[in-house]
Amino acid sequence: MSMLSRYVIINLKNLVESRNxxxxxxxxxxxxxxxxxxxxxxxxxxxxxxxxxxRIAEALEIDDIREIISIESH
Known part of the structure; x- marks a missing residue:
């Protein structure tokens, strides 16, 4: 039985790049x-x-938290 690891990913680099x-x-x-x-x-x-x-969502005017944070399986 294998256990799947899950990682919380914060997508700040792409967000700030897209907003210059x-x-x-x-x-x-x-x-x-x-x-x-x-x-x-x-x-x-x-x-x-x-x-x-x-605070990040407010600063970047983001309404959907999924733009900032996601969960990935490894």
Missing amino acids: ISLRELARLSDIEPSIINKLSNNKHERISLRHIE
Whole structure:
């Protein structure tokens, strides 16, 4: 019996590229520490704060959280 691993993926790099802004600018717009934005964008996070996802959604004017976060199986 094999266990499927699931990973939460944060899609910040593509989002900021498509909006022609930097991760630093996203940090400023969302009022989130640049180091946290960097960890999220590189998928090096141990935890994900829903408040951070809300702030990112507000900053990027995103209505559907699936544009920011997804779950992948490996």
